[in-house]
Amino acid sequence: MRRTPLVSAFLLAALTSPAYGWSEQGHRMVAELAQRQLSPEANAEVARLLEGEREPTLAGVSAWADQLRATDPEEGRRTAAWHYINFPEGDCSYDAARDCPGGDCIVEAIERQAELLADRTQPDAERARALKFVVHFVGDVHQPMHAGRRDDRGGNDYQISLRTELRPDAYGRYFYDAETRTQGTNLHAVWDRYVLLSRGLGWAEYADALAAEGVADVPRATPAAWAEQSCALIRDEGLYPDGHRMNDADLERLRPLAEAQVRAAAVRLAAVLEPALAGSAEGRGDVTPH
Numbered sequence: 001m002r003r004t005p006l007v008s009a010f011l012l013a014a015l016t017s018p019a020y021g022w023s024e025q026g027h028r029m030v031a032e033l034a035q036r037q038l039s040p041e042a043n044a045e046v047a048r049l050l051e052g053e054r055e056p057t058l059a060g061v062s063a064w065a066d067q068l069r070a071t072d073p074e075e076g077r078r079t080a081a082w083h084y085i086n087f088p089e090g091d092c093s094y095d096a097a098r099d100c101p102g103g104d105c106i107v108e109a110i111e112r113q114a115e116l117l118a119d120r121t122q123p124d125a126e127r128a129r130a131l132k133f134v135v136h137f138v139g140d141v142h143q144p145m146h147a148g149r150r151d152d153r154g155g156n157d158y159q160i161s162l163r164t165e166l167r168p169d170a171y172g173r174y175f176y177d178a179e180t181r182t183q184g185t186n187l188h189a190v191w192d193r194y195v196l197l198s199r200g201l202g203w204a205e206y207a208d209a210l211a212a213e214g215v216a217d218v219p220r221a222t223p224a225a226w227a228e229q230s231c232a233l234i235r236d237e238g239l240y241p242d243g244h245r246m247n248d249a250d251l252e253r254l255r256p257l258a259e260a261q262v263r264a265a266a267v268r269l270a271a272v273l274e275p276a277l278a279g280s281a282e283g284r285g286d287v288t289p290h
């Protein structure tokens with residue numbers, strides 16, 4: 001069927017809606033590495049809160065917040081701004097009034113959801129939901145383009161011509177030249193998906209490989225500092241390629257940076273989850289007067 005310009009315009013609009021974070025592969029890796037760092041007590045609370053989930057592990061729920069767009073569009077829209085923060089170009093210092101109006105950004109979302117998770121007066125369903133948000137957002141804030149530049153919406157509006165042997169995703173497929181293996185995509189999508197994908201491992205083996213490198217030695221810091229560090233990576237590591245062109249060699253070169261971010265995210269996620277989950281009401285049964 002020949003596409004009419006109208007249909008093309010519609011598809012283009014549908015396919016260029018902002019990307020929402022590491023691919024499921026990246027989120028699963030962060031979550032799995034973090035879960036391995038939790039105490040048995042905190043792990044038991046994960047299992048209790050996620051009881052009834054199809055896959056009751058942190059990895060299993062790590063992409064839930066992105067899936068909301070499809071499963072609960074209204075909630076997906078309401079929480080869309082919680083997946084990222086944008087900074088003005090050249091300024092990576094977090095200013096809540098400027099960068100997080102109304103508390104609708106990833107920094108404040110992580111703090112709010114972590115508080116909800118730790119609050120044992122909240123119903124379990126509320127805490128389970130907060131757990132799923134925290135697992136997802138701590139991953140997202142370590143994807144550099146999720147703390148990117150406001151002028152191009154974290155690289156979403158920065159077009160990239162990507163020449164790679166990797167298979168294009170739905171967005172890339174639409175602008176794909178099979179002969180030269182070149183796809184039209186954008187810088188945000190390159191970081192969400194292609195940099196980690198270039199390792200050629202499934203998420204579980206990839207998590208094993210990163211776990212073998214040990215627990216990352218990074219400061220626990222705060223969500224605002226995590227966002228500032230992601231922003232600084234964009235500024236300092238030359239993540240904007242010359243001429244809007246990238247290839248497999250670029251993905252190789254950038255991958256250690258992405259892997260370091262995944263490992264840092266895992267440590268920090270575990271540090272947020274451990275106190276919020278350990279010492280649950282059941283665990284404290286011993287000290288409750290009988």
Ligand SMILES: [Zn+2]
Nearest residue numbers: 020021083140
């Ligand atoms: Zn996301």
